[in-house]
Amino acid sequence: MSGSEPGQNPKRAHHDLGGVAKFLCERVDTAPYALTLFDRRVDALRQILGASGIMRVDELRRGIEAIPEVEYHRLSYYQRWVRSIVDNLLRKRIITAAELWAALAARDGGGQ
Amino acid sequence: MTTPPDLLATPAEALFAALLDVLAAKGVVREAELAARIAATDAASPAQGARMVARAWVDPTYRALMLADGTRAAEALGIPMLGAPPLGVLENRPGLHHLVVCTLCSCYPRAVLGYPPFWFKSAAYRARAVRDPRGVIAEWGTMLAPDTEIVVVDSTADYRWMVLPSRPDGTDGWDEAALAALVREGDMIGVTVPSPGPARARPSAATG
Amino acid sequence: MTRLGPGTRVIVRDDWPETRGEAHIRTPHYVRGREGVVVRHLGNFPNPEDLAFARPAATVPLYHVRFDPNTLWPPPRSADVLLVEIFGHWLEAR
Numbered sequence: 447m448s449g450s451e452p453g454q455n456p457k458r459a460h461h462d463l464g465g466v467a468k469f470l471c472e473r474v475d476t477a478p479y480a481l482t483l484f485d486r487r488v489d490a491l492r493q494i495l496g497a498s499g500i501m502r503v504d505e506l507r508r509g510i511e512a513i514p515e516v517e518y519h520r521l522s523y524y525q526r527w528v529r530s531i532v533d534n535l536l537r538k539r540i541i542t543a544a545e546l547w548a549a550l551a552a553r554d555g556g557g558q
Numbered sequence: 559m560t561t562p563p564d565l566l567a568t569p570a571e572a573l574f575a576a577l578l579d580v581l582a583a584k585g586v587v588r589e590a591e592l593a594a595r596i597a598a599t600d601a602a603s604p605a606q607g608a609r610m611v612a613r614a615w616v617d618p619t620y621r622a623l624m625l626a627d628g629t630r631a632a633e634a635l636g637i638p639m640l641g642a643p644p645l646g647v648l649e650n651r652p653g654l655h656h657l658v659v660c661t662l663c664s665c666y667p668r669a670v671l672g673y674p675p676f677w678f679k680s681a682a683y684r685a686r687a688v689r690d691p692r693g694v695i696a697e698w699g700t701m702l703a704p705d706t707e708i709v710v711v712d713s714t715a716d717y718r719w720m721v722l723p724s725r726p727d728g729t730d731g732w733d734e735a736a737l738a739a740l741v742r743e744g745d746m747i748g749v750t751v752p753s754p755g756p757a758r759a760r761p762s763a764a765t766g
Numbered sequence: 767m768t769r770l771g772p773g774t775r776v777i778v779r780d781d782w783p784e785t786r787g788e789a790h791i792r793t794p795h796y797v798r799g800r801e802g803v804v805v806r807h808l809g810n811f812p813n814p815e816d817l818a819f820a821r822p823a824a825t826v827p828l829y830h831v832r833f834d835p836n837t838l839w840p841p842p843r844s845a846d847v848l849l850v851e852i853f854g855h856w857l858e859a860r
Binding site: 453461462463464465466468469470472473474475476477478479481484486487488489490491493494495497498500507510519521522523524525528529531532535540541543545546547549550552553 | 565566568570571572573574575576577578579580581584586587591592595596599600641659661662663664673675676677679680681682683684685686688689690694697698712749
């Protein structure tokens, strides 16, 4: 057995959390949290994109893992998913940034 | 014309709404599909897994099927498994306890337990479960006998894992529905153990 | 690839693709370079390291491998066994 401390391995990716020392003293929040409608809708979209062959769950994970560490821990679970889904659909040219910006502007301007 | 906001600085909720607008305009996804998918996902809940556990407690043939092939066992009770990852079942016995975690993301037996709970996805649970499972389950008030062997299952790939807890003492003669009503989400991940009566978090001397 | 039977002693490759660029790895950091024992072959699945980038993915064997936590962690530790799903190309028979 090597003497290294796996909980402090500098080579690990930041999502690779097993045994990581800095969380060992953090208590687990065991309180029940109901999912919001936003959470459910993001989850449903992920499933639809998977079922239609547009984006695999492995691609979702890759996109989540690509979120910088500070953001990764700041964003909620389904906020990370939105980041990843957008990133994947942009990479695959299913959508473009210009289309997203236009849709955001339309929503702003439309008072929604 | 206003300057478009930087996408990464855009709140995820607004970005998601815009994304759905774009996808709807392209015919990739329709509102009705989203609603149908939400309804189907909401139908999977810990009550499904609890039915499997209760059946296994009263029917040795079903228990054997469940341990050999969780997917077929779920389907045998009418739980939809099409497209779901293969389901493996980990049997607790007196002196043996299993705890499931996904240290890499949030792999969870959704087909039989529903959406993963908040704690399962948390950094603290993911970091600590593989290293100090006794300390983790103690946060639910779960205390196992000191000589109980604890097997932690890191769900890292294509399988999904659920725990078949031990049938608690004091349930002789209970029917299947009453047994199923005892079984909670956490019992099937291993953070808690079922017990009859309201004192759900009591120490689990019952396994002995 | 040769199928690894139950009881085979294996070493998980001490490799860190994530330090060399974009990667998607399902082998947890804490078992890399560590010794374990194959419990069973779980089946064959497309390699997620390629699926994650929408590349053609070869089908690879997946094993359940058990580890002794004493070889993984300093105290505090309270697990007796760790079971991890690991793809065959990460394993070398000892």
